Structure formats: C-alpha cells, structure tokens
Amino acid sequence: MKIGNVLVVYTKFNLKRQKSTISAVKAALGKSSIRNRLVERTRLNKKFFNDADLVIAVGGDGTFLRAAQFIFDETPLLGVNSDPEKKEGFFMQAAGNDFNKKLKKILNNNYKIKKLHRLEAFIGNKKVHELALNEFYIAAERPYLTARYLLYAGKKKERQKSSGILIATAAGSNAWLKSAGGKVLPLNSDKFEYLVREPYCGKVSAKCKLVNGVVNKNEKLGIVFEVGNGILVSDSLSKEYKFRMGQKVTIQMSKKPIHMVSFG
Secondary structure, eight states: OOOSEEEEEEOOOOSHHHHHHHHHHHHHHHHTTOEEEEEEGGGOOGGGGTTOSEEEEEESHHHHHHHHTTOOSSOEEEEEESOTTTOOOSSOOEETTTHHHHHHHHHTTOOEEEEEOOEEEEETTEEOSSOBSSEEEEEESSTTSOEEEEEEETTEEEEEEESEEEEEOTTGGGTHHHHTTOOOOOTTOOOEEEEEESOOOOSSSOOOOSSEEEEOTTOOEEEEEEESOEEEEETTTSOOEEEOTTOEEEEEEOSOOEEEEEOO
16 A cells, blocks of 8 residues: 555553554554654544545544544545553554554555445434444433334334434444344344344334344435334444434445455
8 A cells, every 4th residue: 555644543541552553553653654643532523534545544443433424435544442450442454553554554455355345324304423333322312211213124114112223334233233232233143133222112102123134235224203203323322313313324335445454
C-alpha cells in the first residue's frame, strides 16, 4: 500500500500503557517518513478524512466504531488496541508492541482487507447520516417506557410491546446483540439480525413470533410506533435520532462496507 497521509484517531489516554501505545504509533510512522495527523475522537469531523490514505484507530472498539462513522469510501481502517489487558479489541488488529512490524507489512502489501458490512436507516424518506457497523438500537423516546409498535420483517408483520429492538450486522452479532441473547453470524455474512429486547407477550399484545430473526441482504426491516415517539441510535455513539408515532423506520443493508486492515 502506498501511504501518503495517515489519520490517527485516538482516545484520551490516562494510563501509562495507553500513552506508550500512541507514542509507538507516532514513532513508527515518523521512522517510515509517513505524514500523519492525530485527532482525538471527540473532535472528529469529515474534513480530517478527505486526504487520508489510511485511518488508524488507537484505543478500543469504541474508537474504531467512531472513526468508521466518518468513512464512506474504501479508505482502509486499522485498529490498534491501546491496552489489550483492559480492552476487548474485537476490531483491533495490532497493539503498541507490534505496530511497527504490522506497519511494515502494510507497506510491503503483506496484509488483507476484510469487508465488514454495515446497515443504513431511514426515518420516513430521510436517510440517517451515520451507518451502523455494529447495530442500530430503536426504543421509546424515554427508554424506560414500553415501546409499542408494528414490526415488519420480510412479508411478516407483528404488533409488539418491548424495551426496544436491536438490529445488528454480522460484526455486531458479536457485541450487544450477543450479550442480549442473539445468534452470532459469520463475520463475512451479508445478512443481518434483529432481536427484540424483553418482549411482553400478553393477552392483547404480541404473539412473540418475531423476536429474533435473520434478514437477507436484499430484505428490509420496518418499525412503526403506534404509541408515543421513538429514538434510533447507531453503534451507541451517534446522536439520538427522534421519530414520531406513525413514521416508518426502515433498516437495510448498506452498500458501503468498512475496509478493515487484517493480517490473518
């Protein structure tokens, strides 16, 4: 890979090990004479990504997800775990102690690109700006209230009451959705999965048949609130997108995957 400019997205570090990781990244890039710019993740905006040949996320999975929200093209994204003893690092393919070696592999084209599928959402006819690499979460405007809605999954429809719905990618099926009791999909799967959180199955409410299901890449999932307003959040990082009772929220597979740098 020819690298002219690198954008390094990082999390504010307090621990010595985390600080040493960002120092290792800076040193390796400097040693290879690669122009780079460091931006703390809360200060990101799209202009920083315009001329980046490679984006490096230094931190944990949250930093990787935050950087991914600004990438809509094929710019590769590499995750560097700043503290492997404390951070899960599902997306992270390097660490401070091996970053220099991994960088050399990239420069020598000894790496792979894994395409991680993402989801897109519409509220009515308006597209939500952020894509979801892990999941979209849909719930009542006040999440402690019961969400009452119609769920459309393929040709099936069900009236439901619940604490909300998780709609996850294959990557996201290893995260919140897995913890909530969903099924893990193969990482390269182009299908996505929904899981209804804490469904209420009463006498006049849902039959609870559409609680957990897998949706094919060309199909859509729809939600229409029948009572109250709702919110939609991408990857637990985006702003809360509010929608009104009666507005249809549609989730489908995006045609813009993340190109993750991998070595395995």
